[in-house]
Amino acid sequence: MRPTGKLHLGHYHGVLKNWVKLQHEYECFFFVADWHALTTNYDDPSRIEESVWDMVIDWLAAGVNPGSSTMFIQSKVPEHAELHLLLSMITPLGWLERVPTYKDQQEKLREKDLATYGFLGYPLLQSADILMYRAGRVPVGADQVSHVEITREVARRFNHIYGREPGFEEHAESAIVKMGKKNAKLYRALKKRYQEEGDLEALETARALLKEQQNISLGDRERLYGYIEGGGKVILPEPQPLLTPESKMPGLDGLKMSKSYHNTIGLREEPDSVAQKIRTMQTDPQRVRLTDPGEPEKCPVWGLHEVYSDEDTKQWVQKGCRSAGIGCLECKKPVIDAIVEEQRPLHERAAEYESSPDLVRSIIEEGCERARDAARDTLEEVREAMGLSYR
């Protein structure tokens, strides 16, 4: 998660509650992506440090447990930068230019100059972040699936250049069949010539032959490139996305809760401020007076009832609103109470950590050490595979 400011209840319901669950089901690595914060905020790094520690405390307050997961800061594990650099050597520029968020974000953040090398490469930095821990699953929202996809392509390419996947032969053989009889026969003959006689011309011809094939996927093409030259083991396993259900948490205006919409309630917002924000929320515009009936579906407060209220309360709202039997302030009260109640343990846990910054630092230090151990193992293999493990 990028440290770009204090977290809000949208993050809590959308991401953190899921992490708290995942940490008991998988071995989890959660990290503060401070380098990623620089890809769009490179011109103003002044808030990064404060945001990093605020965010770590938000995680701890939400129940992310350093005993059940590894929590660390990206820039404290510099191996991420090395893997990013090494992967950049084999990543075609077109793959990065095609990532949907590249153009989208440039459009959305027009006031910033994002025609930078770092911004183009940030999905590859993410790939390094993922592949570093040989992650099996990456918890992402639907909009981030393309980033996991490019990570899979990078891993596949790496393995085909420097290693080999399980079942490689079978996959390669069925890919050959897909090229059609004539091309398959030619490919096999060229492969034999190259492998038995070291004929480089045969290798070149086989590569050109693969390039013009329309019937095989990118993955198959990579496989067949590797198959001509023999192979090895899987060094960087391909991760799968683990889709996080979309957060239903609405903001104060009924739209998705998001900092850019200025409609948030902070994860650790003070109870008075929560009450104040909700009391001043817009309601159904038809309810000008207390005696005017309203329609919950047209009121942003209803969205919050859907998240926080039980069936009885929801029926009380529906009936009371449509019959003008309850006032809007009365209707908002159970929502205020539920949010304040939800935040109570978060405030308590956060207070503990806020009063002992050394404890927070040592949790992160330990996490960074654990992450570095795993990262060193991966990099050792990567360096060896790339011929860089000499003294």
Ligand code: SF4
């Ligand atoms: S009574 Fe509740 S649901 Fe109806 S308009 Fe007022 S705040 Fe909205």
